[in-house]
Amino acid sequence: CTLDVLQWTSQSSGLVTQRLGPGGALALIRTQRNLDVLSAWVLQQQFEQLLSNGAERVVVTSGVGSRLSVSDEVGQWLAGLQQTLQKNPQPAGALVPQMGNGPPPLPQLSRPLRYVAVAEMEEVQSGNRAIQRRSLRVYPKLDAAIADGLAAVYRYAPLSEAIRDLQSDTPGIRQGALAGAVDRLTEDEAAAVLERARSGSLQQQLEVAALLNQIPGRRAVTALQEMAIGDNEELAQAALWGLTTSREDAAEKALAVVWEAGGTRPALRTQAAAAMVRSGDDRWTPFVAAWVRDFLELAVNGQTGGIQPLEFQGAVAFLLDRRHEPSQFLIRERLSQIAPAKFQDPVLRILLSQGQPLDLQAVREALNQRIEKGEISVEVLQAAMILKDPRWTEALLADYRQLRNSGRPDDQRSLQPVLACASPAQIDRMVSQWEQFTYQGRSEFLVYLAAVDHVEWRKLAAGLLSETGNSSETAINLLSQDASEESLALLRDVLRRQIAALEGTKDASARGQSQLQVLTAQIASFVHPECRRLINQMCRDSNKYVRETAREQRGNLAQRSPALRLLVQEQQLREADSREEAEKVLEDVLRMDPFLLEARLRRSSVRMHAGNFDASMEDLRLAAEMSPEHIEVESMVALVMVRQGQVKGGLEAAERLIASVPWDDYALYNGACSFARAAERAETTAEDRTRWIDRAIALIKATNETGFDDYKHLGEDVDLRILHDHPEWSGLIEAARKNEGQEP
Structure with missing residues (x-):
């Protein structure tokens, strides 16, 4: 018995197709199984049939009570079916060729679809990195997918069909019809739509409110005004957005009416101000300025009136972007008085970004109060790093230590604001308290001390080298970057101690191996003779792991040489017994990289075999000076x-x-x-x-x-x-x- 997989997939999918919109332009396909690779073949047959019947727009959704899934292979395949241009269209049922470890082969259509979307389904990832990522329309709500698919159809369909479908029982059809035909309605037709909206359900009113700003004439504006001052908050929000984005002259008067109504309804004014800010329209600057002024009056007394910090932040940014001078003056004047701190913080951030001297002066005054009270937030720390006042150092350091010692990971703060504010004398006092800092704090502090070349930093780095974790690695990196005689000597000493700790052990610990590799890599990167001597001594060590680590790092150094390509060429000439040519190439190698020991050794060998023993020994003398104790x-x-x-x-x-x-x-x-x-x-x-x-x-x-x-x-x-x-x-x-x- 042979199972027909395609037939089984078709039966288990239970596809049901419904045609929607003018002439059934959009096909709504409901499936009863997850859309995996097998589903693509069933869908391809369905799509071909729809194309032959004039349906070029498709929405696929779940046909069961719960959300089904779409594999990313099928999702990307669906996205590819709506390409508007195909240079080499495949015949129906042809396979998309598979390349290497690419996506599975999937069928193509005889011609592309105009619109493909899935709704109320979840796209899941298969982990196949070879899949070509393309954007698939995935809608959480079915009505939105239908509306977007039909809007373009209604734009060119007879207006009578759009007006008829405004009465549809399917919200997606109503929304698509209105979106596609709203700018073609006559004044009387628009009035009829408005009247139906007033007497219709809340859903219908929301649908109309979202598009009323596109209907010309005073009637649409009046309807939006009525919705905005109504009792339904969701409808008011949609209507306010419509008013703030309307280009009708009457919209300004309507918003003035709404604003006046908000005198006894603060939440309405807040909604209106938020819509104005969101619109980004300069027409509403006076309203937003008035709202900010009213809020500042409340904030001085520690009240917020139910306003959220993000709403206030958006309004302040709106005004300052437009350089509204009365608001700028008022915000600077009242900044220190804004409470609670979560409302002041975003304003600090905005004024800092403005960077104007008067803005920075206002921020400095606010910081004096905040830091003195211990109300230190991330915004305060960021401002302190920019404005840098030694008067803040002790309070910031106390705050840092309190949070650092609390043991709460969420409270981890950086030492950088403290260091940015500290005077040289304060830095010296902090150095004397070195042991009071945590390992992480010492690492941060050491980076700063090295950057300013503090007299104690190398000594402190030497102490960190004996500690575990990131602190010792920070010290190693800083000393390597400094590369002074003192720093290199410190690095060599710690590497010797590390080698001694491994001496005689059968196997180094994972941490020991890591530290040894980091240190060896740093020491091997220097051409300093004493650094090379230590690496060469490691190559002689009785511990095999130490020897192999040193040899590996020494080999890596040669691989990074700019003359590596020429060195390979020289080896080929030498193997071909072309010694004179090989020696000439070695001359070029040494001109390009005079510290490449391998080149000195090779030229010494070439000269020795040519009988030029004195020249060979001279090369070896120079090599021994550059790299003492080299085997x-x-x-x-x-x-x-x-x-x-x-x-x-x-x-x-x-x-x-x-x-x-x-x-x-x-x-x-x-x-x-x-x-x-x-x-x-x-x-x-x-x-x-x-x-x-x-x-x-x-x-x-x-x-x-x-x-x-x-x-x-x-x-x-x-x-x-x-x-x-x-x-x-x-x-x-x-x-x-x-x-x-x-x-x-």
């Missing part, structure tokens, strides 16, 4: 000394290095090269030759034991040529080859 540098020094004829000194240097880092493959390998080169010298005795060859073989064995796997280089290295006749040589090559791909 690769010291191992190369030993090898070049042997090539120069300083055999005894070179071999002793190689042995000292190997003894200090018996696990390092570079020291072991170059040590083998040193002994092999010493063995092939003409003045070497037979006894020494045998002994040194055996030592070189032993060192290659030790190198292989570290995981060394470059068997090709091992077999081709001219420094080891004398070992090729040794009976163990082929075994050494095979051992290196077996290491390839193995974890060291």
Whole structure:
């Protein structure tokens, strides 16, 4: 038995279609299941049928009592069906091609729809990031979706149809008809609409009130006036918006009547003022100014008259944006007297943004009172940071400490306003009270002290380096940015302590690893010889984690070099045995980045193999000055000394290095090269030759034991040529080859 998935989806969807509006221009489709990917195929069939019958506008909604969901794949598919232009329209039922991990393939229509919306359904996210995001109309109310879909239809439909549908039992149809035809109504037709609105239900009155400002003539204005002073608050709000946005001359007189009625109804005046502010129309400035003046009279006595802070804030911003001088003067004069504080706060913010000297003077006077009373809000703190008065420092600091010590996360405040206001003497007193600040407070304070280069900041930073969390990281970052000799020495000392704490442990803690990585990355970023010395010492540490961390950061430094591309080119030339060209490229590398140690080492090797031992040693001398105790540098020094004829000194240097880092493959390998080169010298005795060859073989064995796997280089290295006749040589090559791909 084979299940027909499409048939099952169609049956479970239970689609019911209803045609609405002129000629059934809009199709309302009700579904009984969530709209998932399978639903798209069922809807596509329904849409094609509607298009063939002349319906190009669709609203999809729930056909059950509860809200259904729309997957984001289907939502984006629906949004794509209403494109007004398709360069390459797909045939009916064609698939939208799937690319990589993109959205699932969904069907296309033979031609686009003009309007697609879903209503009273929830769009849910699938988590598929590959979905192309497009705007889908999602309406919380079905009537709004129907009205928006039909408004454009009624705009061009015969006016008689629109007037007829104003009597529809479906609110969405009535709203769409009125929105589409309101500016085409004759005066008599408009009067009929108004009359029906007066005698109709509250819903019908609200529908008409929202659009009456588009009906020309005094009658519409009079109707809005009546609605505004009526008993229904919701209807009054809609009517006031209509009046404030009406361009009719009569609207100003009507609002004056409403305003007068508000003399005994304060809530009405507040509603009217809010509508005026929202309209942004300069015509209403005198009314808004009068409302603000009345409120300030109340606020002086600590009364609010039921007005909300946002309403007052909007009115003040409205007036100040228009530079209404009488209101500006009054607001400045009364600012300190506005109470409670939640009404004063938004005005402080507005006056600060204005930035006028008289505004700032008024804010300063208000702040003097607020801070003295301990009424410190976010707005007060922001103003204090801008106006900066040392007289406020102690009160702000007391407020900061009280809230910091309360243990309530919601009360966390910044120390920045205190620091902005503090005088140098006050800062010094705060430094003497350093231990009284929390870890976070110390971090904030230290950032400030470093910014002003306070004499104590480095000492305080050194103390923070031993603390946990963000405080120590702040100190590390500040000292790194300062990069003075004192700061770098402090960083090196704390890194040494961190290394000592890890010494001998099997595994570092997660926190220990994090701190070590942060410190190592900072130290490795400096070309200071002592910073490089410490990183090189870490590469010699007995703790494997310490060694690997240092090597990783040292490698990252080379990867960030501006000369990296040339360095790669040089390596390719060297592998092709073009040593002269490789040396020329290295010259360019060092001109571009003279502190790139890898370039010095490579050029030293090139010069050594070319027989230019003195020049090779000069490169190594410079490298040792830039990066003391570098394993690769010291191992190369030993090898070049042997090539120069300083055999005894070179071999002793190689042995000292190997003894200090018996696990390092570079020291072991170059040590083998040193002994092999010493063995092939003409003045070497037979006894020494045998002994040194055996030592070189032993060192290659030790190198292989570290995981060394470059068997090709091992077999081709001219420094080891004398070992090729040794009976163990082929075994050494095979051992290196077996290491390839193995974890060291």
